[in-house]
Amino acid sequence: MSRRAMLGATGATLLGLQVRHLLAYAGTAGEQKAEHVILFWNGGGMSHIDTWDPKPGRPTAGEFLPIDTSAEGVQISEIFPELSKQMHHAALIRSIAGTQGAHGQATYNLQTSYTQTPNIQHPGIGSVVTHEKQKIGDLPAFVSISGRARKASYLGQRCEAYFVPRPGAQDPYLAFPEGITRTRGDRRLEILSKYNNRYASNKQAAALTATETAIDDAVTLMRSPALEAFELNTVPTTTLNRYGDTTFGRGALLAKRLIETGVRFVQVNRGGFDTHSNNFPAMRGHGQAMDSALASLIADLHENGMLKKTLIIMLSEFGRTPKINMNAGRDHWPNVFSCFLAGGGIQGGQVIGSSDADGFDPHDRPVQVADLHATICHTLGIDPDKEVLTPLQRPMKLVDNGTPVSELFS
Template identity: 40%
Template sequence: MDLSHQEDLSRRAFVHSVAKSALGVSLLSGLESVASAASSSGSSKSNKRMIYLFMQGAMSQLDTFDPKPDSKMQGPTGVIRTKLPGVQFSEHLPKLASMTDRLAVIRSMNSSTGAHGPGQYLMRTNYREIASTVHPGWGSWMQKVHGRMHSSLPASVQIGGGQGPGYLGTTYAPVPVGDPYKGIENTKSPSYVTNQLFDRRMQLAGSFDKAFRARTAKNREVAGYDELYRDAIGLLRSKDLKAFDIKAEPEEVRKRYGESKLGRGCLLARRLIESGVRFVEVGYGSWDHHSDLVSNMSNRGPELDQALSALLEDLAQRGLLDDTLVVVGTEFGRKPKMNDRAGRDHHPAAYSCVLAGGGIRGGQVYGETDEDAFYADMDPVSVEDFNATIGTALDLPIRKEFYSPSGRPFTIAHDGDPIKELF
């Protein structure tokens, strides 16, 4: 039995108990992640930032970025022209069709798995799931290599889910936000708990904890919890928490992004990136359209169109797009032939992703699928290649070996090669 690990867990329970009963507050959801991210001592080595819009459930290529109007497989979704000659999008994406000069659309993506969990893990980490190792996500990698950009705000934030720090450890954990409209909740102490009283109670909690810390002095995770809570308290008292409040935006700006969870998530992502957060993932589900595709796409398509177009316009107007890579990803595609429930089933052989900003050259479509969008017919792009491209755009050392606690070497690119034509 790993006694240090058991003591670590015991200490977590102890601190939570003290915070709740002695300090007069309930710690906000994700507080440990907030403080862990904020306690990183890295310096800003690069100005690169990233917003990852992950369409959870497997977005249909035919009904978004790779329609096939001359194929009987296209189904009921209409097709529209884009700003690029000869390039068409789904009828659900008119705003994005008018700004294809800013987009690099990859139409020849293909994955090795057609299961949601493994597919999402592969897209977010560049590795297949294995029992012995949990791999880091992009936010953790960016903090590990480049450090944080702001002294109070975390390096990375996840809105609606994402990948944790894996073997890099809790220091590099992203801050979770469940509802972008609410931001980080439960951040205020009761009125009777002044800062002075709070500090005295923290000192009391520390005195209770001395013997425990002495027994676990060589445990890095346990030793970091004192700093973790100091940084968390500093963040709770900081004016920088306002970056998480999209209600501070003018009503006309909120309307441009839309009232969907994706729209609000994109607006929060822009606020956080502008304030000094390095990485934000916005997860948006319900793309698993095994049935009633027409009805589902009539909602999901326009929501993506409105949110992404507003985000790109906002970043460009604020001078942030050149240094901010915006990624639209999904775990795999959908089968061209519609099933008997008027939907499309899982299909890892072909799907589309989109890149914009962050050094990516817009106004291009990379790769092609066959006439039915069934398989990648020209310039196929693996998940590993896609992620190697992202890593290159983010100035990450994609070939450098990093070691897990067990001593296993891993690289960010894994077996992938960046797509040079996209830069």
């Protein structure tokens, strides 16, 4: 087969990768080493101008000044003074070109790479990673903290997230009820298993299989010494204070402990970014909660050698309007927004793409939403073009036609 024919072939692959991805990977840092992902999901639409893409001296700049960082030539908002000291480990993409301006549709798009339709529910990126990467240890492969992650949909119960509503709080469902001894509880589980097996011999139901998977996972977790990773009461006070004794700080600290114990994907959820009014005091409050936690997480993972194996990414469903409204707020703005990345084999200290002078539209190197998902897959050695079959035998790609952002790895 000639080179011209190979490159022109539709869907051509080499070593299991689409040719267009092999071209995108040219010049990257070789074998990717990421094994874990921590996704900070900021629900509501986080202002790009007041965080990662300041516009000093412009009419859209707002109240916050830019500050220099440990990455030469890279500035971020003053609400992140501690994180600014870790920016040599991090990269920013300032040219995400979104298409969805409503919360539901935009959240769906950012978390799945697909545009929402009434015909099918796509799994979130955490479930995709869980589906493709082998589980490590007894803990769940996918944990969602302080909020629910997207459902696994056609990827099945094994790829669902384990939900932690309050980081550090004990899960009452992972212990036998008060007054039930371990021996008595184990006997009840044995009886339940016998009934389920008897029923399963006569039925072939997907719901039953999913229930059995959930029960087996819960029992394994309940009996595992690794369950201690969820407990924060043994963490030194100095460490907790460094991260911040807040829901977000505890969530970031818990995420660190979980990936150190083998969890593949941790999603830490934070809301309150829908700042149609009083944007600036709200964003200052967000900065106070997130700054020291993110800085401490990156510093600690770098110190123990886990940062190169862990991709940290912060996303929101869209940005906010560059123009400040009459209520001192910013409204929905999908046209261009930013994201923050660190670790996972990416080259820190750089900015990919830019928005225009006032932050209204991409200026150069537009990055599509699906490209972010393809980039996450690339860091983990997952082929984003791989197809899986739905229960109706419909082939679906893991990512909706995204291409990894190759500059992050060069």
